[in-house]
Amino acid sequence: MRASAASEIATVDRILDVAERLVQTLGFNGFSYGDVAGELRITKAALHYHFPTKGALGSRLVARYGEAFRGALAEIDAAESEARRKLARYARLHAGVLRGNRMCLCGMLAADQATLPREMRARVRAFFDANEAWLGGVLEHGRRAGELRFDGAPREQARVLLSALEGAMLVARSYGDVARFTSVAERLLAALAAD
Amino acid sequence: MRASAASEIATVDRILDVAERLVQTLGFNGFSYGDVAGELRITKAALHYHFPTKGALGSRLVARYGEAFRGALAEIDAAESEARRKLARYARLHAGVLRGNRMCLCGMLAADQATLPREMRARVRAFFDANEAWLGGVLEHGRRAGELRFDGAPREQARVLLSALEGAMLVARSYGDVARFTSVAERLLAALAAD
DNA sequence: GTCTATAGGTGGATAGAC
DNA sequence: GTCTATCCACCTATAGAC
Numbered sequence: 001m002r003a004s005a006a007s008e009i010a011t012v013d014r015i016l017d018v019a020e021r022l023v024q025t026l027g028f029n030g031f032s033y034g035d036v037a038g039e040l041r042i043t044k045a046a047l048h049y050h051f052p053t054k055g056a057l058g059s060r061l062v063a064r065y066g067e068a069f070r071g072a073l074a075e076i077d078a079a080e081s082e083a084r085r086k087l088a089r090y091a092r093l094h095a096g097v098l099r100g101n102r103m104c105l106c107g108m109l110a111a112d113q114a115t116l117p118r119e120m121r122a123r124v125r126a127f128f129d130a131n132e133a134w135l136g137g138v139l140e141h142g143r144r145a146g147e148l149r150f151d152g153a154p155r156e157q158a159r160v161l162l163s164a165l166e167g168a169m170l171v172a173r174s175y176g177d178v179a180r181f182t183s184v185a186e187r188l189l190a191a192l193a194a195d
Numbered sequence: 196m197r198a199s200a201a202s203e204i205a206t207v208d209r210i211l212d213v214a215e216r217l218v219q220t221l222g223f224n225g226f227s228y229g230d231v232a233g234e235l236r237i238t239k240a241a242l243h244y245h246f247p248t249k250g251a252l253g254s255r256l257v258a259r260y261g262e263a264f265r266g267a268l269a270e271i272d273a274a275e276s277e278a279r280r281k282l283a284r285y286a287r288l289h290a291g292v293l294r295g296n297r298m299c300l301c302g303m304l305a306a307d308q309a310t311l312p313r314e315m316r317a318r319v320r321a322f323f324d325a326n327e328a329w330l331g332g333v334l335e336h337g338r339r340a341g342e343l344r345f346d347g348a349p350r351e352q353a354r355v356l357l358s359a360l361e362g363a364m365l366v367a368r369s370y371g372d373v374a375r376f377t378s379v380a381e382r383l384l385a386a387l388a389a390d
Numbered sequence: 391g392t393c394t395a396t397a398g399g400t401g402g403a404t405a406g407a408c
Numbered sequence: 409g410t411c412t413a414t415c416c417a418c419c420t421a422t423a424g425a426c
Contacts, residue, residue, distance in 0.1 A: 011391080020208075030222040030310045032419065046392050048421065095306065103306065107362075110369045111298060111306035115225045125369055132294020159366075159375065160359065160382050171354075174305045174320055183351060184358050190346070191386060206409080227401060241410050243403065 012050050014040055020061055024102035028058060028112040055117035056108075062123040065105045066130065069093075073134050083142025086194065087161075090135070091185040094165050098178050107166040132158045139192075149194040157192075164188050207245050209235055215256055219297035223253060223307040250312035253304075258320040260300045261325065264288075268329050277335025279388065282356075285330070286380040289360050293373050302361040327353045336389075344389040352387075359383050 006019055009017075013154060022031035031042045032074050033054065049055035067137035082085045097104055106127040144147035148159045169177060172180035206214075213234050219225035227248065228239045241297035246252035267288055275281045292299055301322040308316060330353035345352045360380060367375035 006401060025309050027224060027307055027310065029220060029222060030307065033421090034418075042391090043396080044420080045422085049391060052421085054420070062265055101207050101309065107365060108306055110365045111303055112225065113221065113369055114220050114296065121369070128366055128369060151385070156378060156382065159363075160379050162361035163366050163379050164359035165356065165362065166365055167357035167360065168354075170256075170302060170305045170361055170365065171323055171358050174308055174316070174323060180354065184355050187347065188353065188359075228403085229400075236410090238411060239402080240404080240412080244409060247403085249402065 002059075008111070011040075011046075015047060015057070016061060017066060019057055020065065020105060021102065023061060024097070024105050024108055025100075027108055028126055029115055055120060058116065058120045059123060061116055062106065062109065062120055062127065066123065066127045069127070070130060083138050083147045084147065084189065086138050087135075087142075087189050087192070090138075091165065091182075091189065095178060095182055096167060096180050098169050098172060101173060101176065104166060104169055107169060110166075118142065128162065131162050135161055142192075144149075147194055148192045150192055161188060199349055206235075206237075206241075208247055210242060210252070211256060211259060214252055215260065215300060216295075216297065218253070218256060219292070219300050219303055222303055224310055243291065250315060253311065253315045254318060257301065257315055259321065261318065261322045264322070265325060268325075278333050278340065278342045279363065279384065281333045282330075282337075282384050282387070285333075286360065286377075286384065289364060290373060290377055290380065293364050293367060293376050296368060298368055299361060299364055302364060305361075323357065326357050337387075343387045344388055345387055356383060 015036060018036050019031070022035055027147075033047050037047050047057075047073070047127045051060065073090075076086050076089045076093075080089060094104060106124045109116060109120065109124045109127075113124070116124075132155060136155040139150065139157050139161075140154035141147060143150065143154065165181075168181045168184040172178060172184075198246060208229060213231050214226070217230055228242050232239045232242050233323065236328060240344040242252075246255065268285075271281050271284045271288075289299060301319045304311060304315065304319045305323075309320070331348075334343060334345065334352050334356075335349035338349065352379075360376075360383070363376045363379040367373060367379075
């Protein structure tokens with residue numbers, strides 16, 4: 001391994017980038033090694049050198065996606081202190097994914113759940129867990145601060161929010177209409193406002 | 196075509212039953228003619244006699260599912276007059292689908308959207324449209340009657356509800372935990388209560 | 391790290407006998 | 409309406425040369 005110039009991207013990452021987009025648009029059973037290889041102008045055999053099986057590729061995909069998301073959540077925490085602004089940025093995170101007709105990687109894989117290797121399934125759940133935990137923290141803090149109003153446990157309310165946003169992506173994508181998502185997201189957040 | 200005894204089920208319907216379950220659990224790209232044929236102990240060629248292409252089978256599947264759902268909504272309208280009770284039964288409809296690890300057929304197909312033939316995509320949207328229209332009507336009526344409280348257009352609120360329920364199914368299925376769905380559904384309906 | 395070549399299987403779909 | 413037989417494209421994955 002040598003030092004690489006800034007403009008170069010390691011083959012592994014280029015594979016992950018293409019595969020990620022394909023999974024998010026077509027589903028885990030809707031893309032093939034051939035699709036990825038063809039787009040990168042390498043052979044399927046070269047792909048297998050980097051990722052011996054499709055499941056291994058999928059696992060790395062979910063792991064990387066989860067890390068990136070956790071990074072984005074940390075950025076939100078660093079940039080915003082108000083709960084309502086944090087939630088608004090969280091929703092915008094998903095809206096960003098939706099542009100380009102992409103579904104949340106883990107929402108898509110949740111649909112393919114029954115056909116995935118064990119490890120991928122576990123990682124998808126871990127992604128949801130992390131999102132719920134973060135949302136739960138924001139909700140709890142926001143309610144304590146008097147910014148937000150809702151009944152019951154923050155963690156339960158977090159599940160409502162996560163489910164609703166994943167579903168809003170799913171449905172909005174059927175219409176190719178991001179506004180459908182943002183409209184739902186705005187209503188969900190407005191319902192939590194204390195004023 | 197001859198009169199058939201009550202216990203007999205036409206081959207076409209048995210095909211649709213099996214295919215429906217497979218799509219709801221595995222996704223449209225996660226099942227094959229071979230799977231259906233194997234389960235019914237007929238050959239793939241026999242399947243092609245009834246449904247020349249996979250897309251034709253899929254279209255019939257969505258059409259039938261939509262009709263069944265409309266029937267269920269009509270039943271709810273006939274049995275209940277209060278908006279809150281209608282919505283509760285609507286949520287129970289989805290909970291029933293979720294048992295047996297099934298996803299809403301159209302929610303699943305929404306994930307597979309990009310890989311579907313045009314006609315199937317249109318039928319999936321029609322399903323969502325019909326659900327939104329029915330929910331919008333119930334919400335509007337419920338608010339007028341003072342049973343429900345929410346801001347904005349009923350049709351917009353209907354989209355929130357539909358998205359959230361679809362998403363709740365998607366996420367709950369990852370955990371194999373129907374309670375996750377019912378908990379979210381109850382919170383959504385409680386948030387609409389006027390009291 | 392990428393290639394050619396290929397294995398071994400399965401995908402959807404068709405032809406023609408019964 | 410169901411079968412056998414078959415087509416061809418594609419799938420994931422491996423072996424071995426460069």
